[in-house]
Amino acid sequence: MNNFRYFMPADCYFGRGCVSEHKNAMAKLGKKAMVVTGRTSAKKNGAQKDITDALDALDIKWVLFDEIGENPDVETVERAAKIAIEEGVEFFIGIGGGSPMDASKAIAVMAAAPEKGTDALWDADAKALPIVCVPTTAGTGSEVTQYAILTLHAKKTKSSIAAHIFAEVSYLDPKYMDTLPAKTTNNTAVDALTHLIESYLSVKANYVSRKIVEMGLSIFKDCIPALRAREYPADIRDKLMLMSALGGAAIAQTMTSLPHGMGYFLTYEKGLAHGMANGVLTQAYVEQFPAGDEHVANLLKCLGFADTAELGAFLDDVLDHEAVYTEDDLNYYTDRFMEQPGKIATFPYPLTREDIYHMYKKSLMK
Numbered sequence: 004m005n006n007f008r009y010f011m012p013a014d015c016y017f018g019r020g021c022v023s024e025h026k027n028a029m030a031k032l033g034k035k036a037m038v039v040t041g042r043t044s045a046k047k048n049g050a051q052k053d054i055t056d057a058l059d060a061l062d063i064k065w066v067l068f069d070e071i072g073e074n075p076d077v078e079t080v081e082r083a084a085k086i087a088i089e090e091g092v093e094f095f096i097g098i099g100g101g102s103p104m105d106a107s108k109a110i111a112v113m114a115a116a117p118e119k120g121t122d123a124l125w126d127a128d129a130k131a132l133p134i135v136c137v138p139t140t141a142g143t144g145s146e147v148t149q150y151a152i153l154t155l156h157a158k159k160t161k162s163s164i165a166a167h168i169f170a171e172v173s174y175l176d177p178k179y180m181d182t183l184p185a186k187t188t189n190n191t192a193v194d195a196l197t198h199l200i201e202s203y204l205s206v207k208a209n210y211v212s213r214k215i216v217e218m219g220l221s222i223f224k225d226c227i228p229a230l231r232a233r234e235y236p237a238d239i240r241d242k243l244m245l246m247s248a249l250g251g252a253a254i255a256q257t258m259t260s261l262p263h264g265m266g267y268f269l270t271y272e273k274g275l276a277h278g279m280a281n282g283v284l285t286q287a288y289v290e291q292f293p294a295g296d297e298h299v300a301n302l303l304k305c306l307g308f309a310d311t312a313e314l315g316a317f318l319d320d321v322l323d324h325e326a327v328y329t330e331d332d333l334n335y336y337t338d339r340f341m342e343q344p345g346k347i348a349t350f351p352y353p354l355t356r357e358d359i360y361h362m363y364k365k366s367l368m369k
């Protein structure tokens with residue numbers, strides 16, 4: 004067995020009602036919080052009220068920043084950080100999908116070093132004020148990862164901030180997903196699935212991360228009929244949230260791999276939801292491994308698929324991918340992706356530009 008490190012320091016509370024039950028976990032984080040969220044969903048699903056009720060009960064003052072859209076950019080983070088600094092905010096609570104949770108990490112980094120401005124985001128040694136994460140989708144795993152992905156308009160793509168920032172406390176309450184639309188449920192579930200798959204197949208995987216993934220994949224398998232039917236009883240919501248956190252716990256050790264790096268361009272250029280962008284590339288990615296690869300065989304077995312074609316058919320079934328691509332698009336994405344040696348290095352076999360181009364082609368020109 005190879006030597007490895009396992010590090011995932013977020014204090015996680017799982018279960019329906021966990022915010023109010025374990026609100027005291029926030030008491031030590033400061034006397035003033037910024038609640039970071041999107042415009043509507045955290046209000047609709049009750050998460051925002053649960054958090055602000057808990058803060059009120061703990062006598063912690065709070066301000067609301069509810070302007071985080073999908074794929075938040077540096078400009079939005081900068082605006083929120085300015086308010087946080089002016090208000091003397093001591094910790095941050097990100098409620099929502101990956102976007103508000105990631106944004107809250109970035110804001111917390113900027114607020115910890117007001118003199119550095121946005122430079123703090125690209126400083127690998129930057130520190131952050133404490134963060135609480137409350138996921139309301141089951142996909143990103145940001146509540147247990149050190150990543151905070153922002154949109155960079157100047158580079159026409161997305162990138163993680165440089166520092167590794169874990170949440171101090173995470174509340175995983177599946178009830179916030181009870182009202183989540185089918186489209187978002189499926190796209191985010193596929194995001195989590197791709198975390199599990201990419202982590203499992205990465206050269207960075209270790210014994211513990213693979214065991215975590217195997218557990219996540221077998222929970223995902225239980226959810227497959229519901230994802231296909233687009234009907235999600237409470238026990239399926241519970242399983243999706245747990246599976247997503249396990250995916251996060253795995254990529255926190257291994258980072259993601261090719262579909263994530265390749266998919267960012269589909270999100271930026273074609274507006275594909277993040278999970279869909281990864282999902283449409285996944286069959287071709289798995290097929291890039293040589294026939295007989297034991298890890299590919301294991302993951303298909305955990306998911307209950309006979310082969311990669313069944314995995315691809317499932318992804319086609321649960322994603323509604325309709326974007327249209329040209330040869331020029333494929334060449335542009337390929338060239339841009341080849342600029343990311345970090346993602347390419349996670350793949351256990353040699354990879355050429357041609358391989359990447361063919362993966363895009365097989366996935367997008369069906």
Ligand SMILES: [Fe+2]
Nearest residue numbers: 143194263277
């Ligand atoms: Fe992801």
